[in-house]
Amino acid sequence: MEKRRLGKTDLLVSVLGFGGSEIGYENASLSEVERLLGSALDAGLNVIDTAECYKTSEELIGQAVGHRRSDYYLFTKCGHASGFNAPDWDPKMLADSIDRSLKRLKTDYVDLIHLHSCKEQLLRDGEVIEVLKRAQEAGKTRYIGYSGDGNAALYAIQCGAFDSLQTSINIADQQAVQLTLPEAVVRHVGVIAKRPIANVAWRSGAEKPASAYHHTYWERLRQLGYDFLKGDTSKAVETALRFTLSQPGVCTAIVGTANPDRWVQNAVLANKGALSDQEMQAIRARWNEVETGKDWVGQG
Secondary structure, rough: OEEEOOOOOOOOOEEEEEEEHHHHHHHHHHHHHHHHHHHHHOOOOOOOOOOOOOOHHHHHHHHHHHHHHHHHHEEEEEEOOOOOOOOOOOOHHHHHHHHHHHHHHHHOOOEEEEOOOOOHHHHHHHHHHHHHHHHOOOOOOEEEEEOHHHHHHHHHHHHOOOOOOEOOOOOOEEEHHHHHHHHHHHHOOEEEEEEOHHHHHHHHHHOOOOHHHHHHHHHHHHHOOOOHHHHHHHHHHHHHHHHHOOOOOEEEEEEEOOOOOOHHHHHHHHHHOOOOHHHHHHHHHHHHHHHHHOOOOOOO
16 A cells, blocks of 8 residues: 655555544444454555544554554544543643553554644643643654644644644545645645545435434535536545545545455555546536535534
8 A cells, every 4th residue: 555654754654544433433343343453454554543532442443453553553632531520621631531542552652642623722822732742752652733624723734833634635525625735735744634535425315314424525515516426436435535645745544444345445446546637626626616605614
């Protein structure tokens, strides 16, 4: 699988990364996660991304592949109390959350910790950033980043404190393409794309998806009406994924799946490389035409 350097770090990340939210929220079994992550690592993926609030995700990852720690880069997030008796973003809670994540993940350090979508003003106040810096100085994380969208993400890049930005980029969520990606490229901040295939929200067709998590993208895609979504689903997924990976500055795309076979399939799609200029321009032109006046912001 192709690897790209994550900004100015020394991490050479696979263009596909494993997203750990689904295994936590869908109560996956340990045996399922062992098969899923084993197949992902065997397919050449070397990024595993999770968070403190993805229910049992951190524990499952630690139990399933803790013995293969040298085979992958491990990313997590902090910010939400998620079981601690303290407010979100409380500095002491943040520090405790990082320690809890290490225990859950069965490791002494992670490669990257992201602040999990806090507001711009909290970033400007600086305390939450200082917690991550202290964790870095203590060897608990190699690098620090911000996960989020919009103006908070732009500030995170411009303030110079972070090595990476994790943000939503896909055919239904293109605010970052103009707002933050150019700035990230200039400042050598590595970009991690989340929701790179727009949750495949178009798959339900004319019927609104049952999960509210998919509604925003489903509604946008109904209005965008991309021609490539009207044909074969696998081809549409290919176009969507390659669109995200073709954006300047994107180093890796985080994909969640419960299907162990999906990693080999996704690796084949990613290895087809960038979309043609004509395909890219058509998708961007359609977005600009339909989005005008709607203020479709990035989804956290």
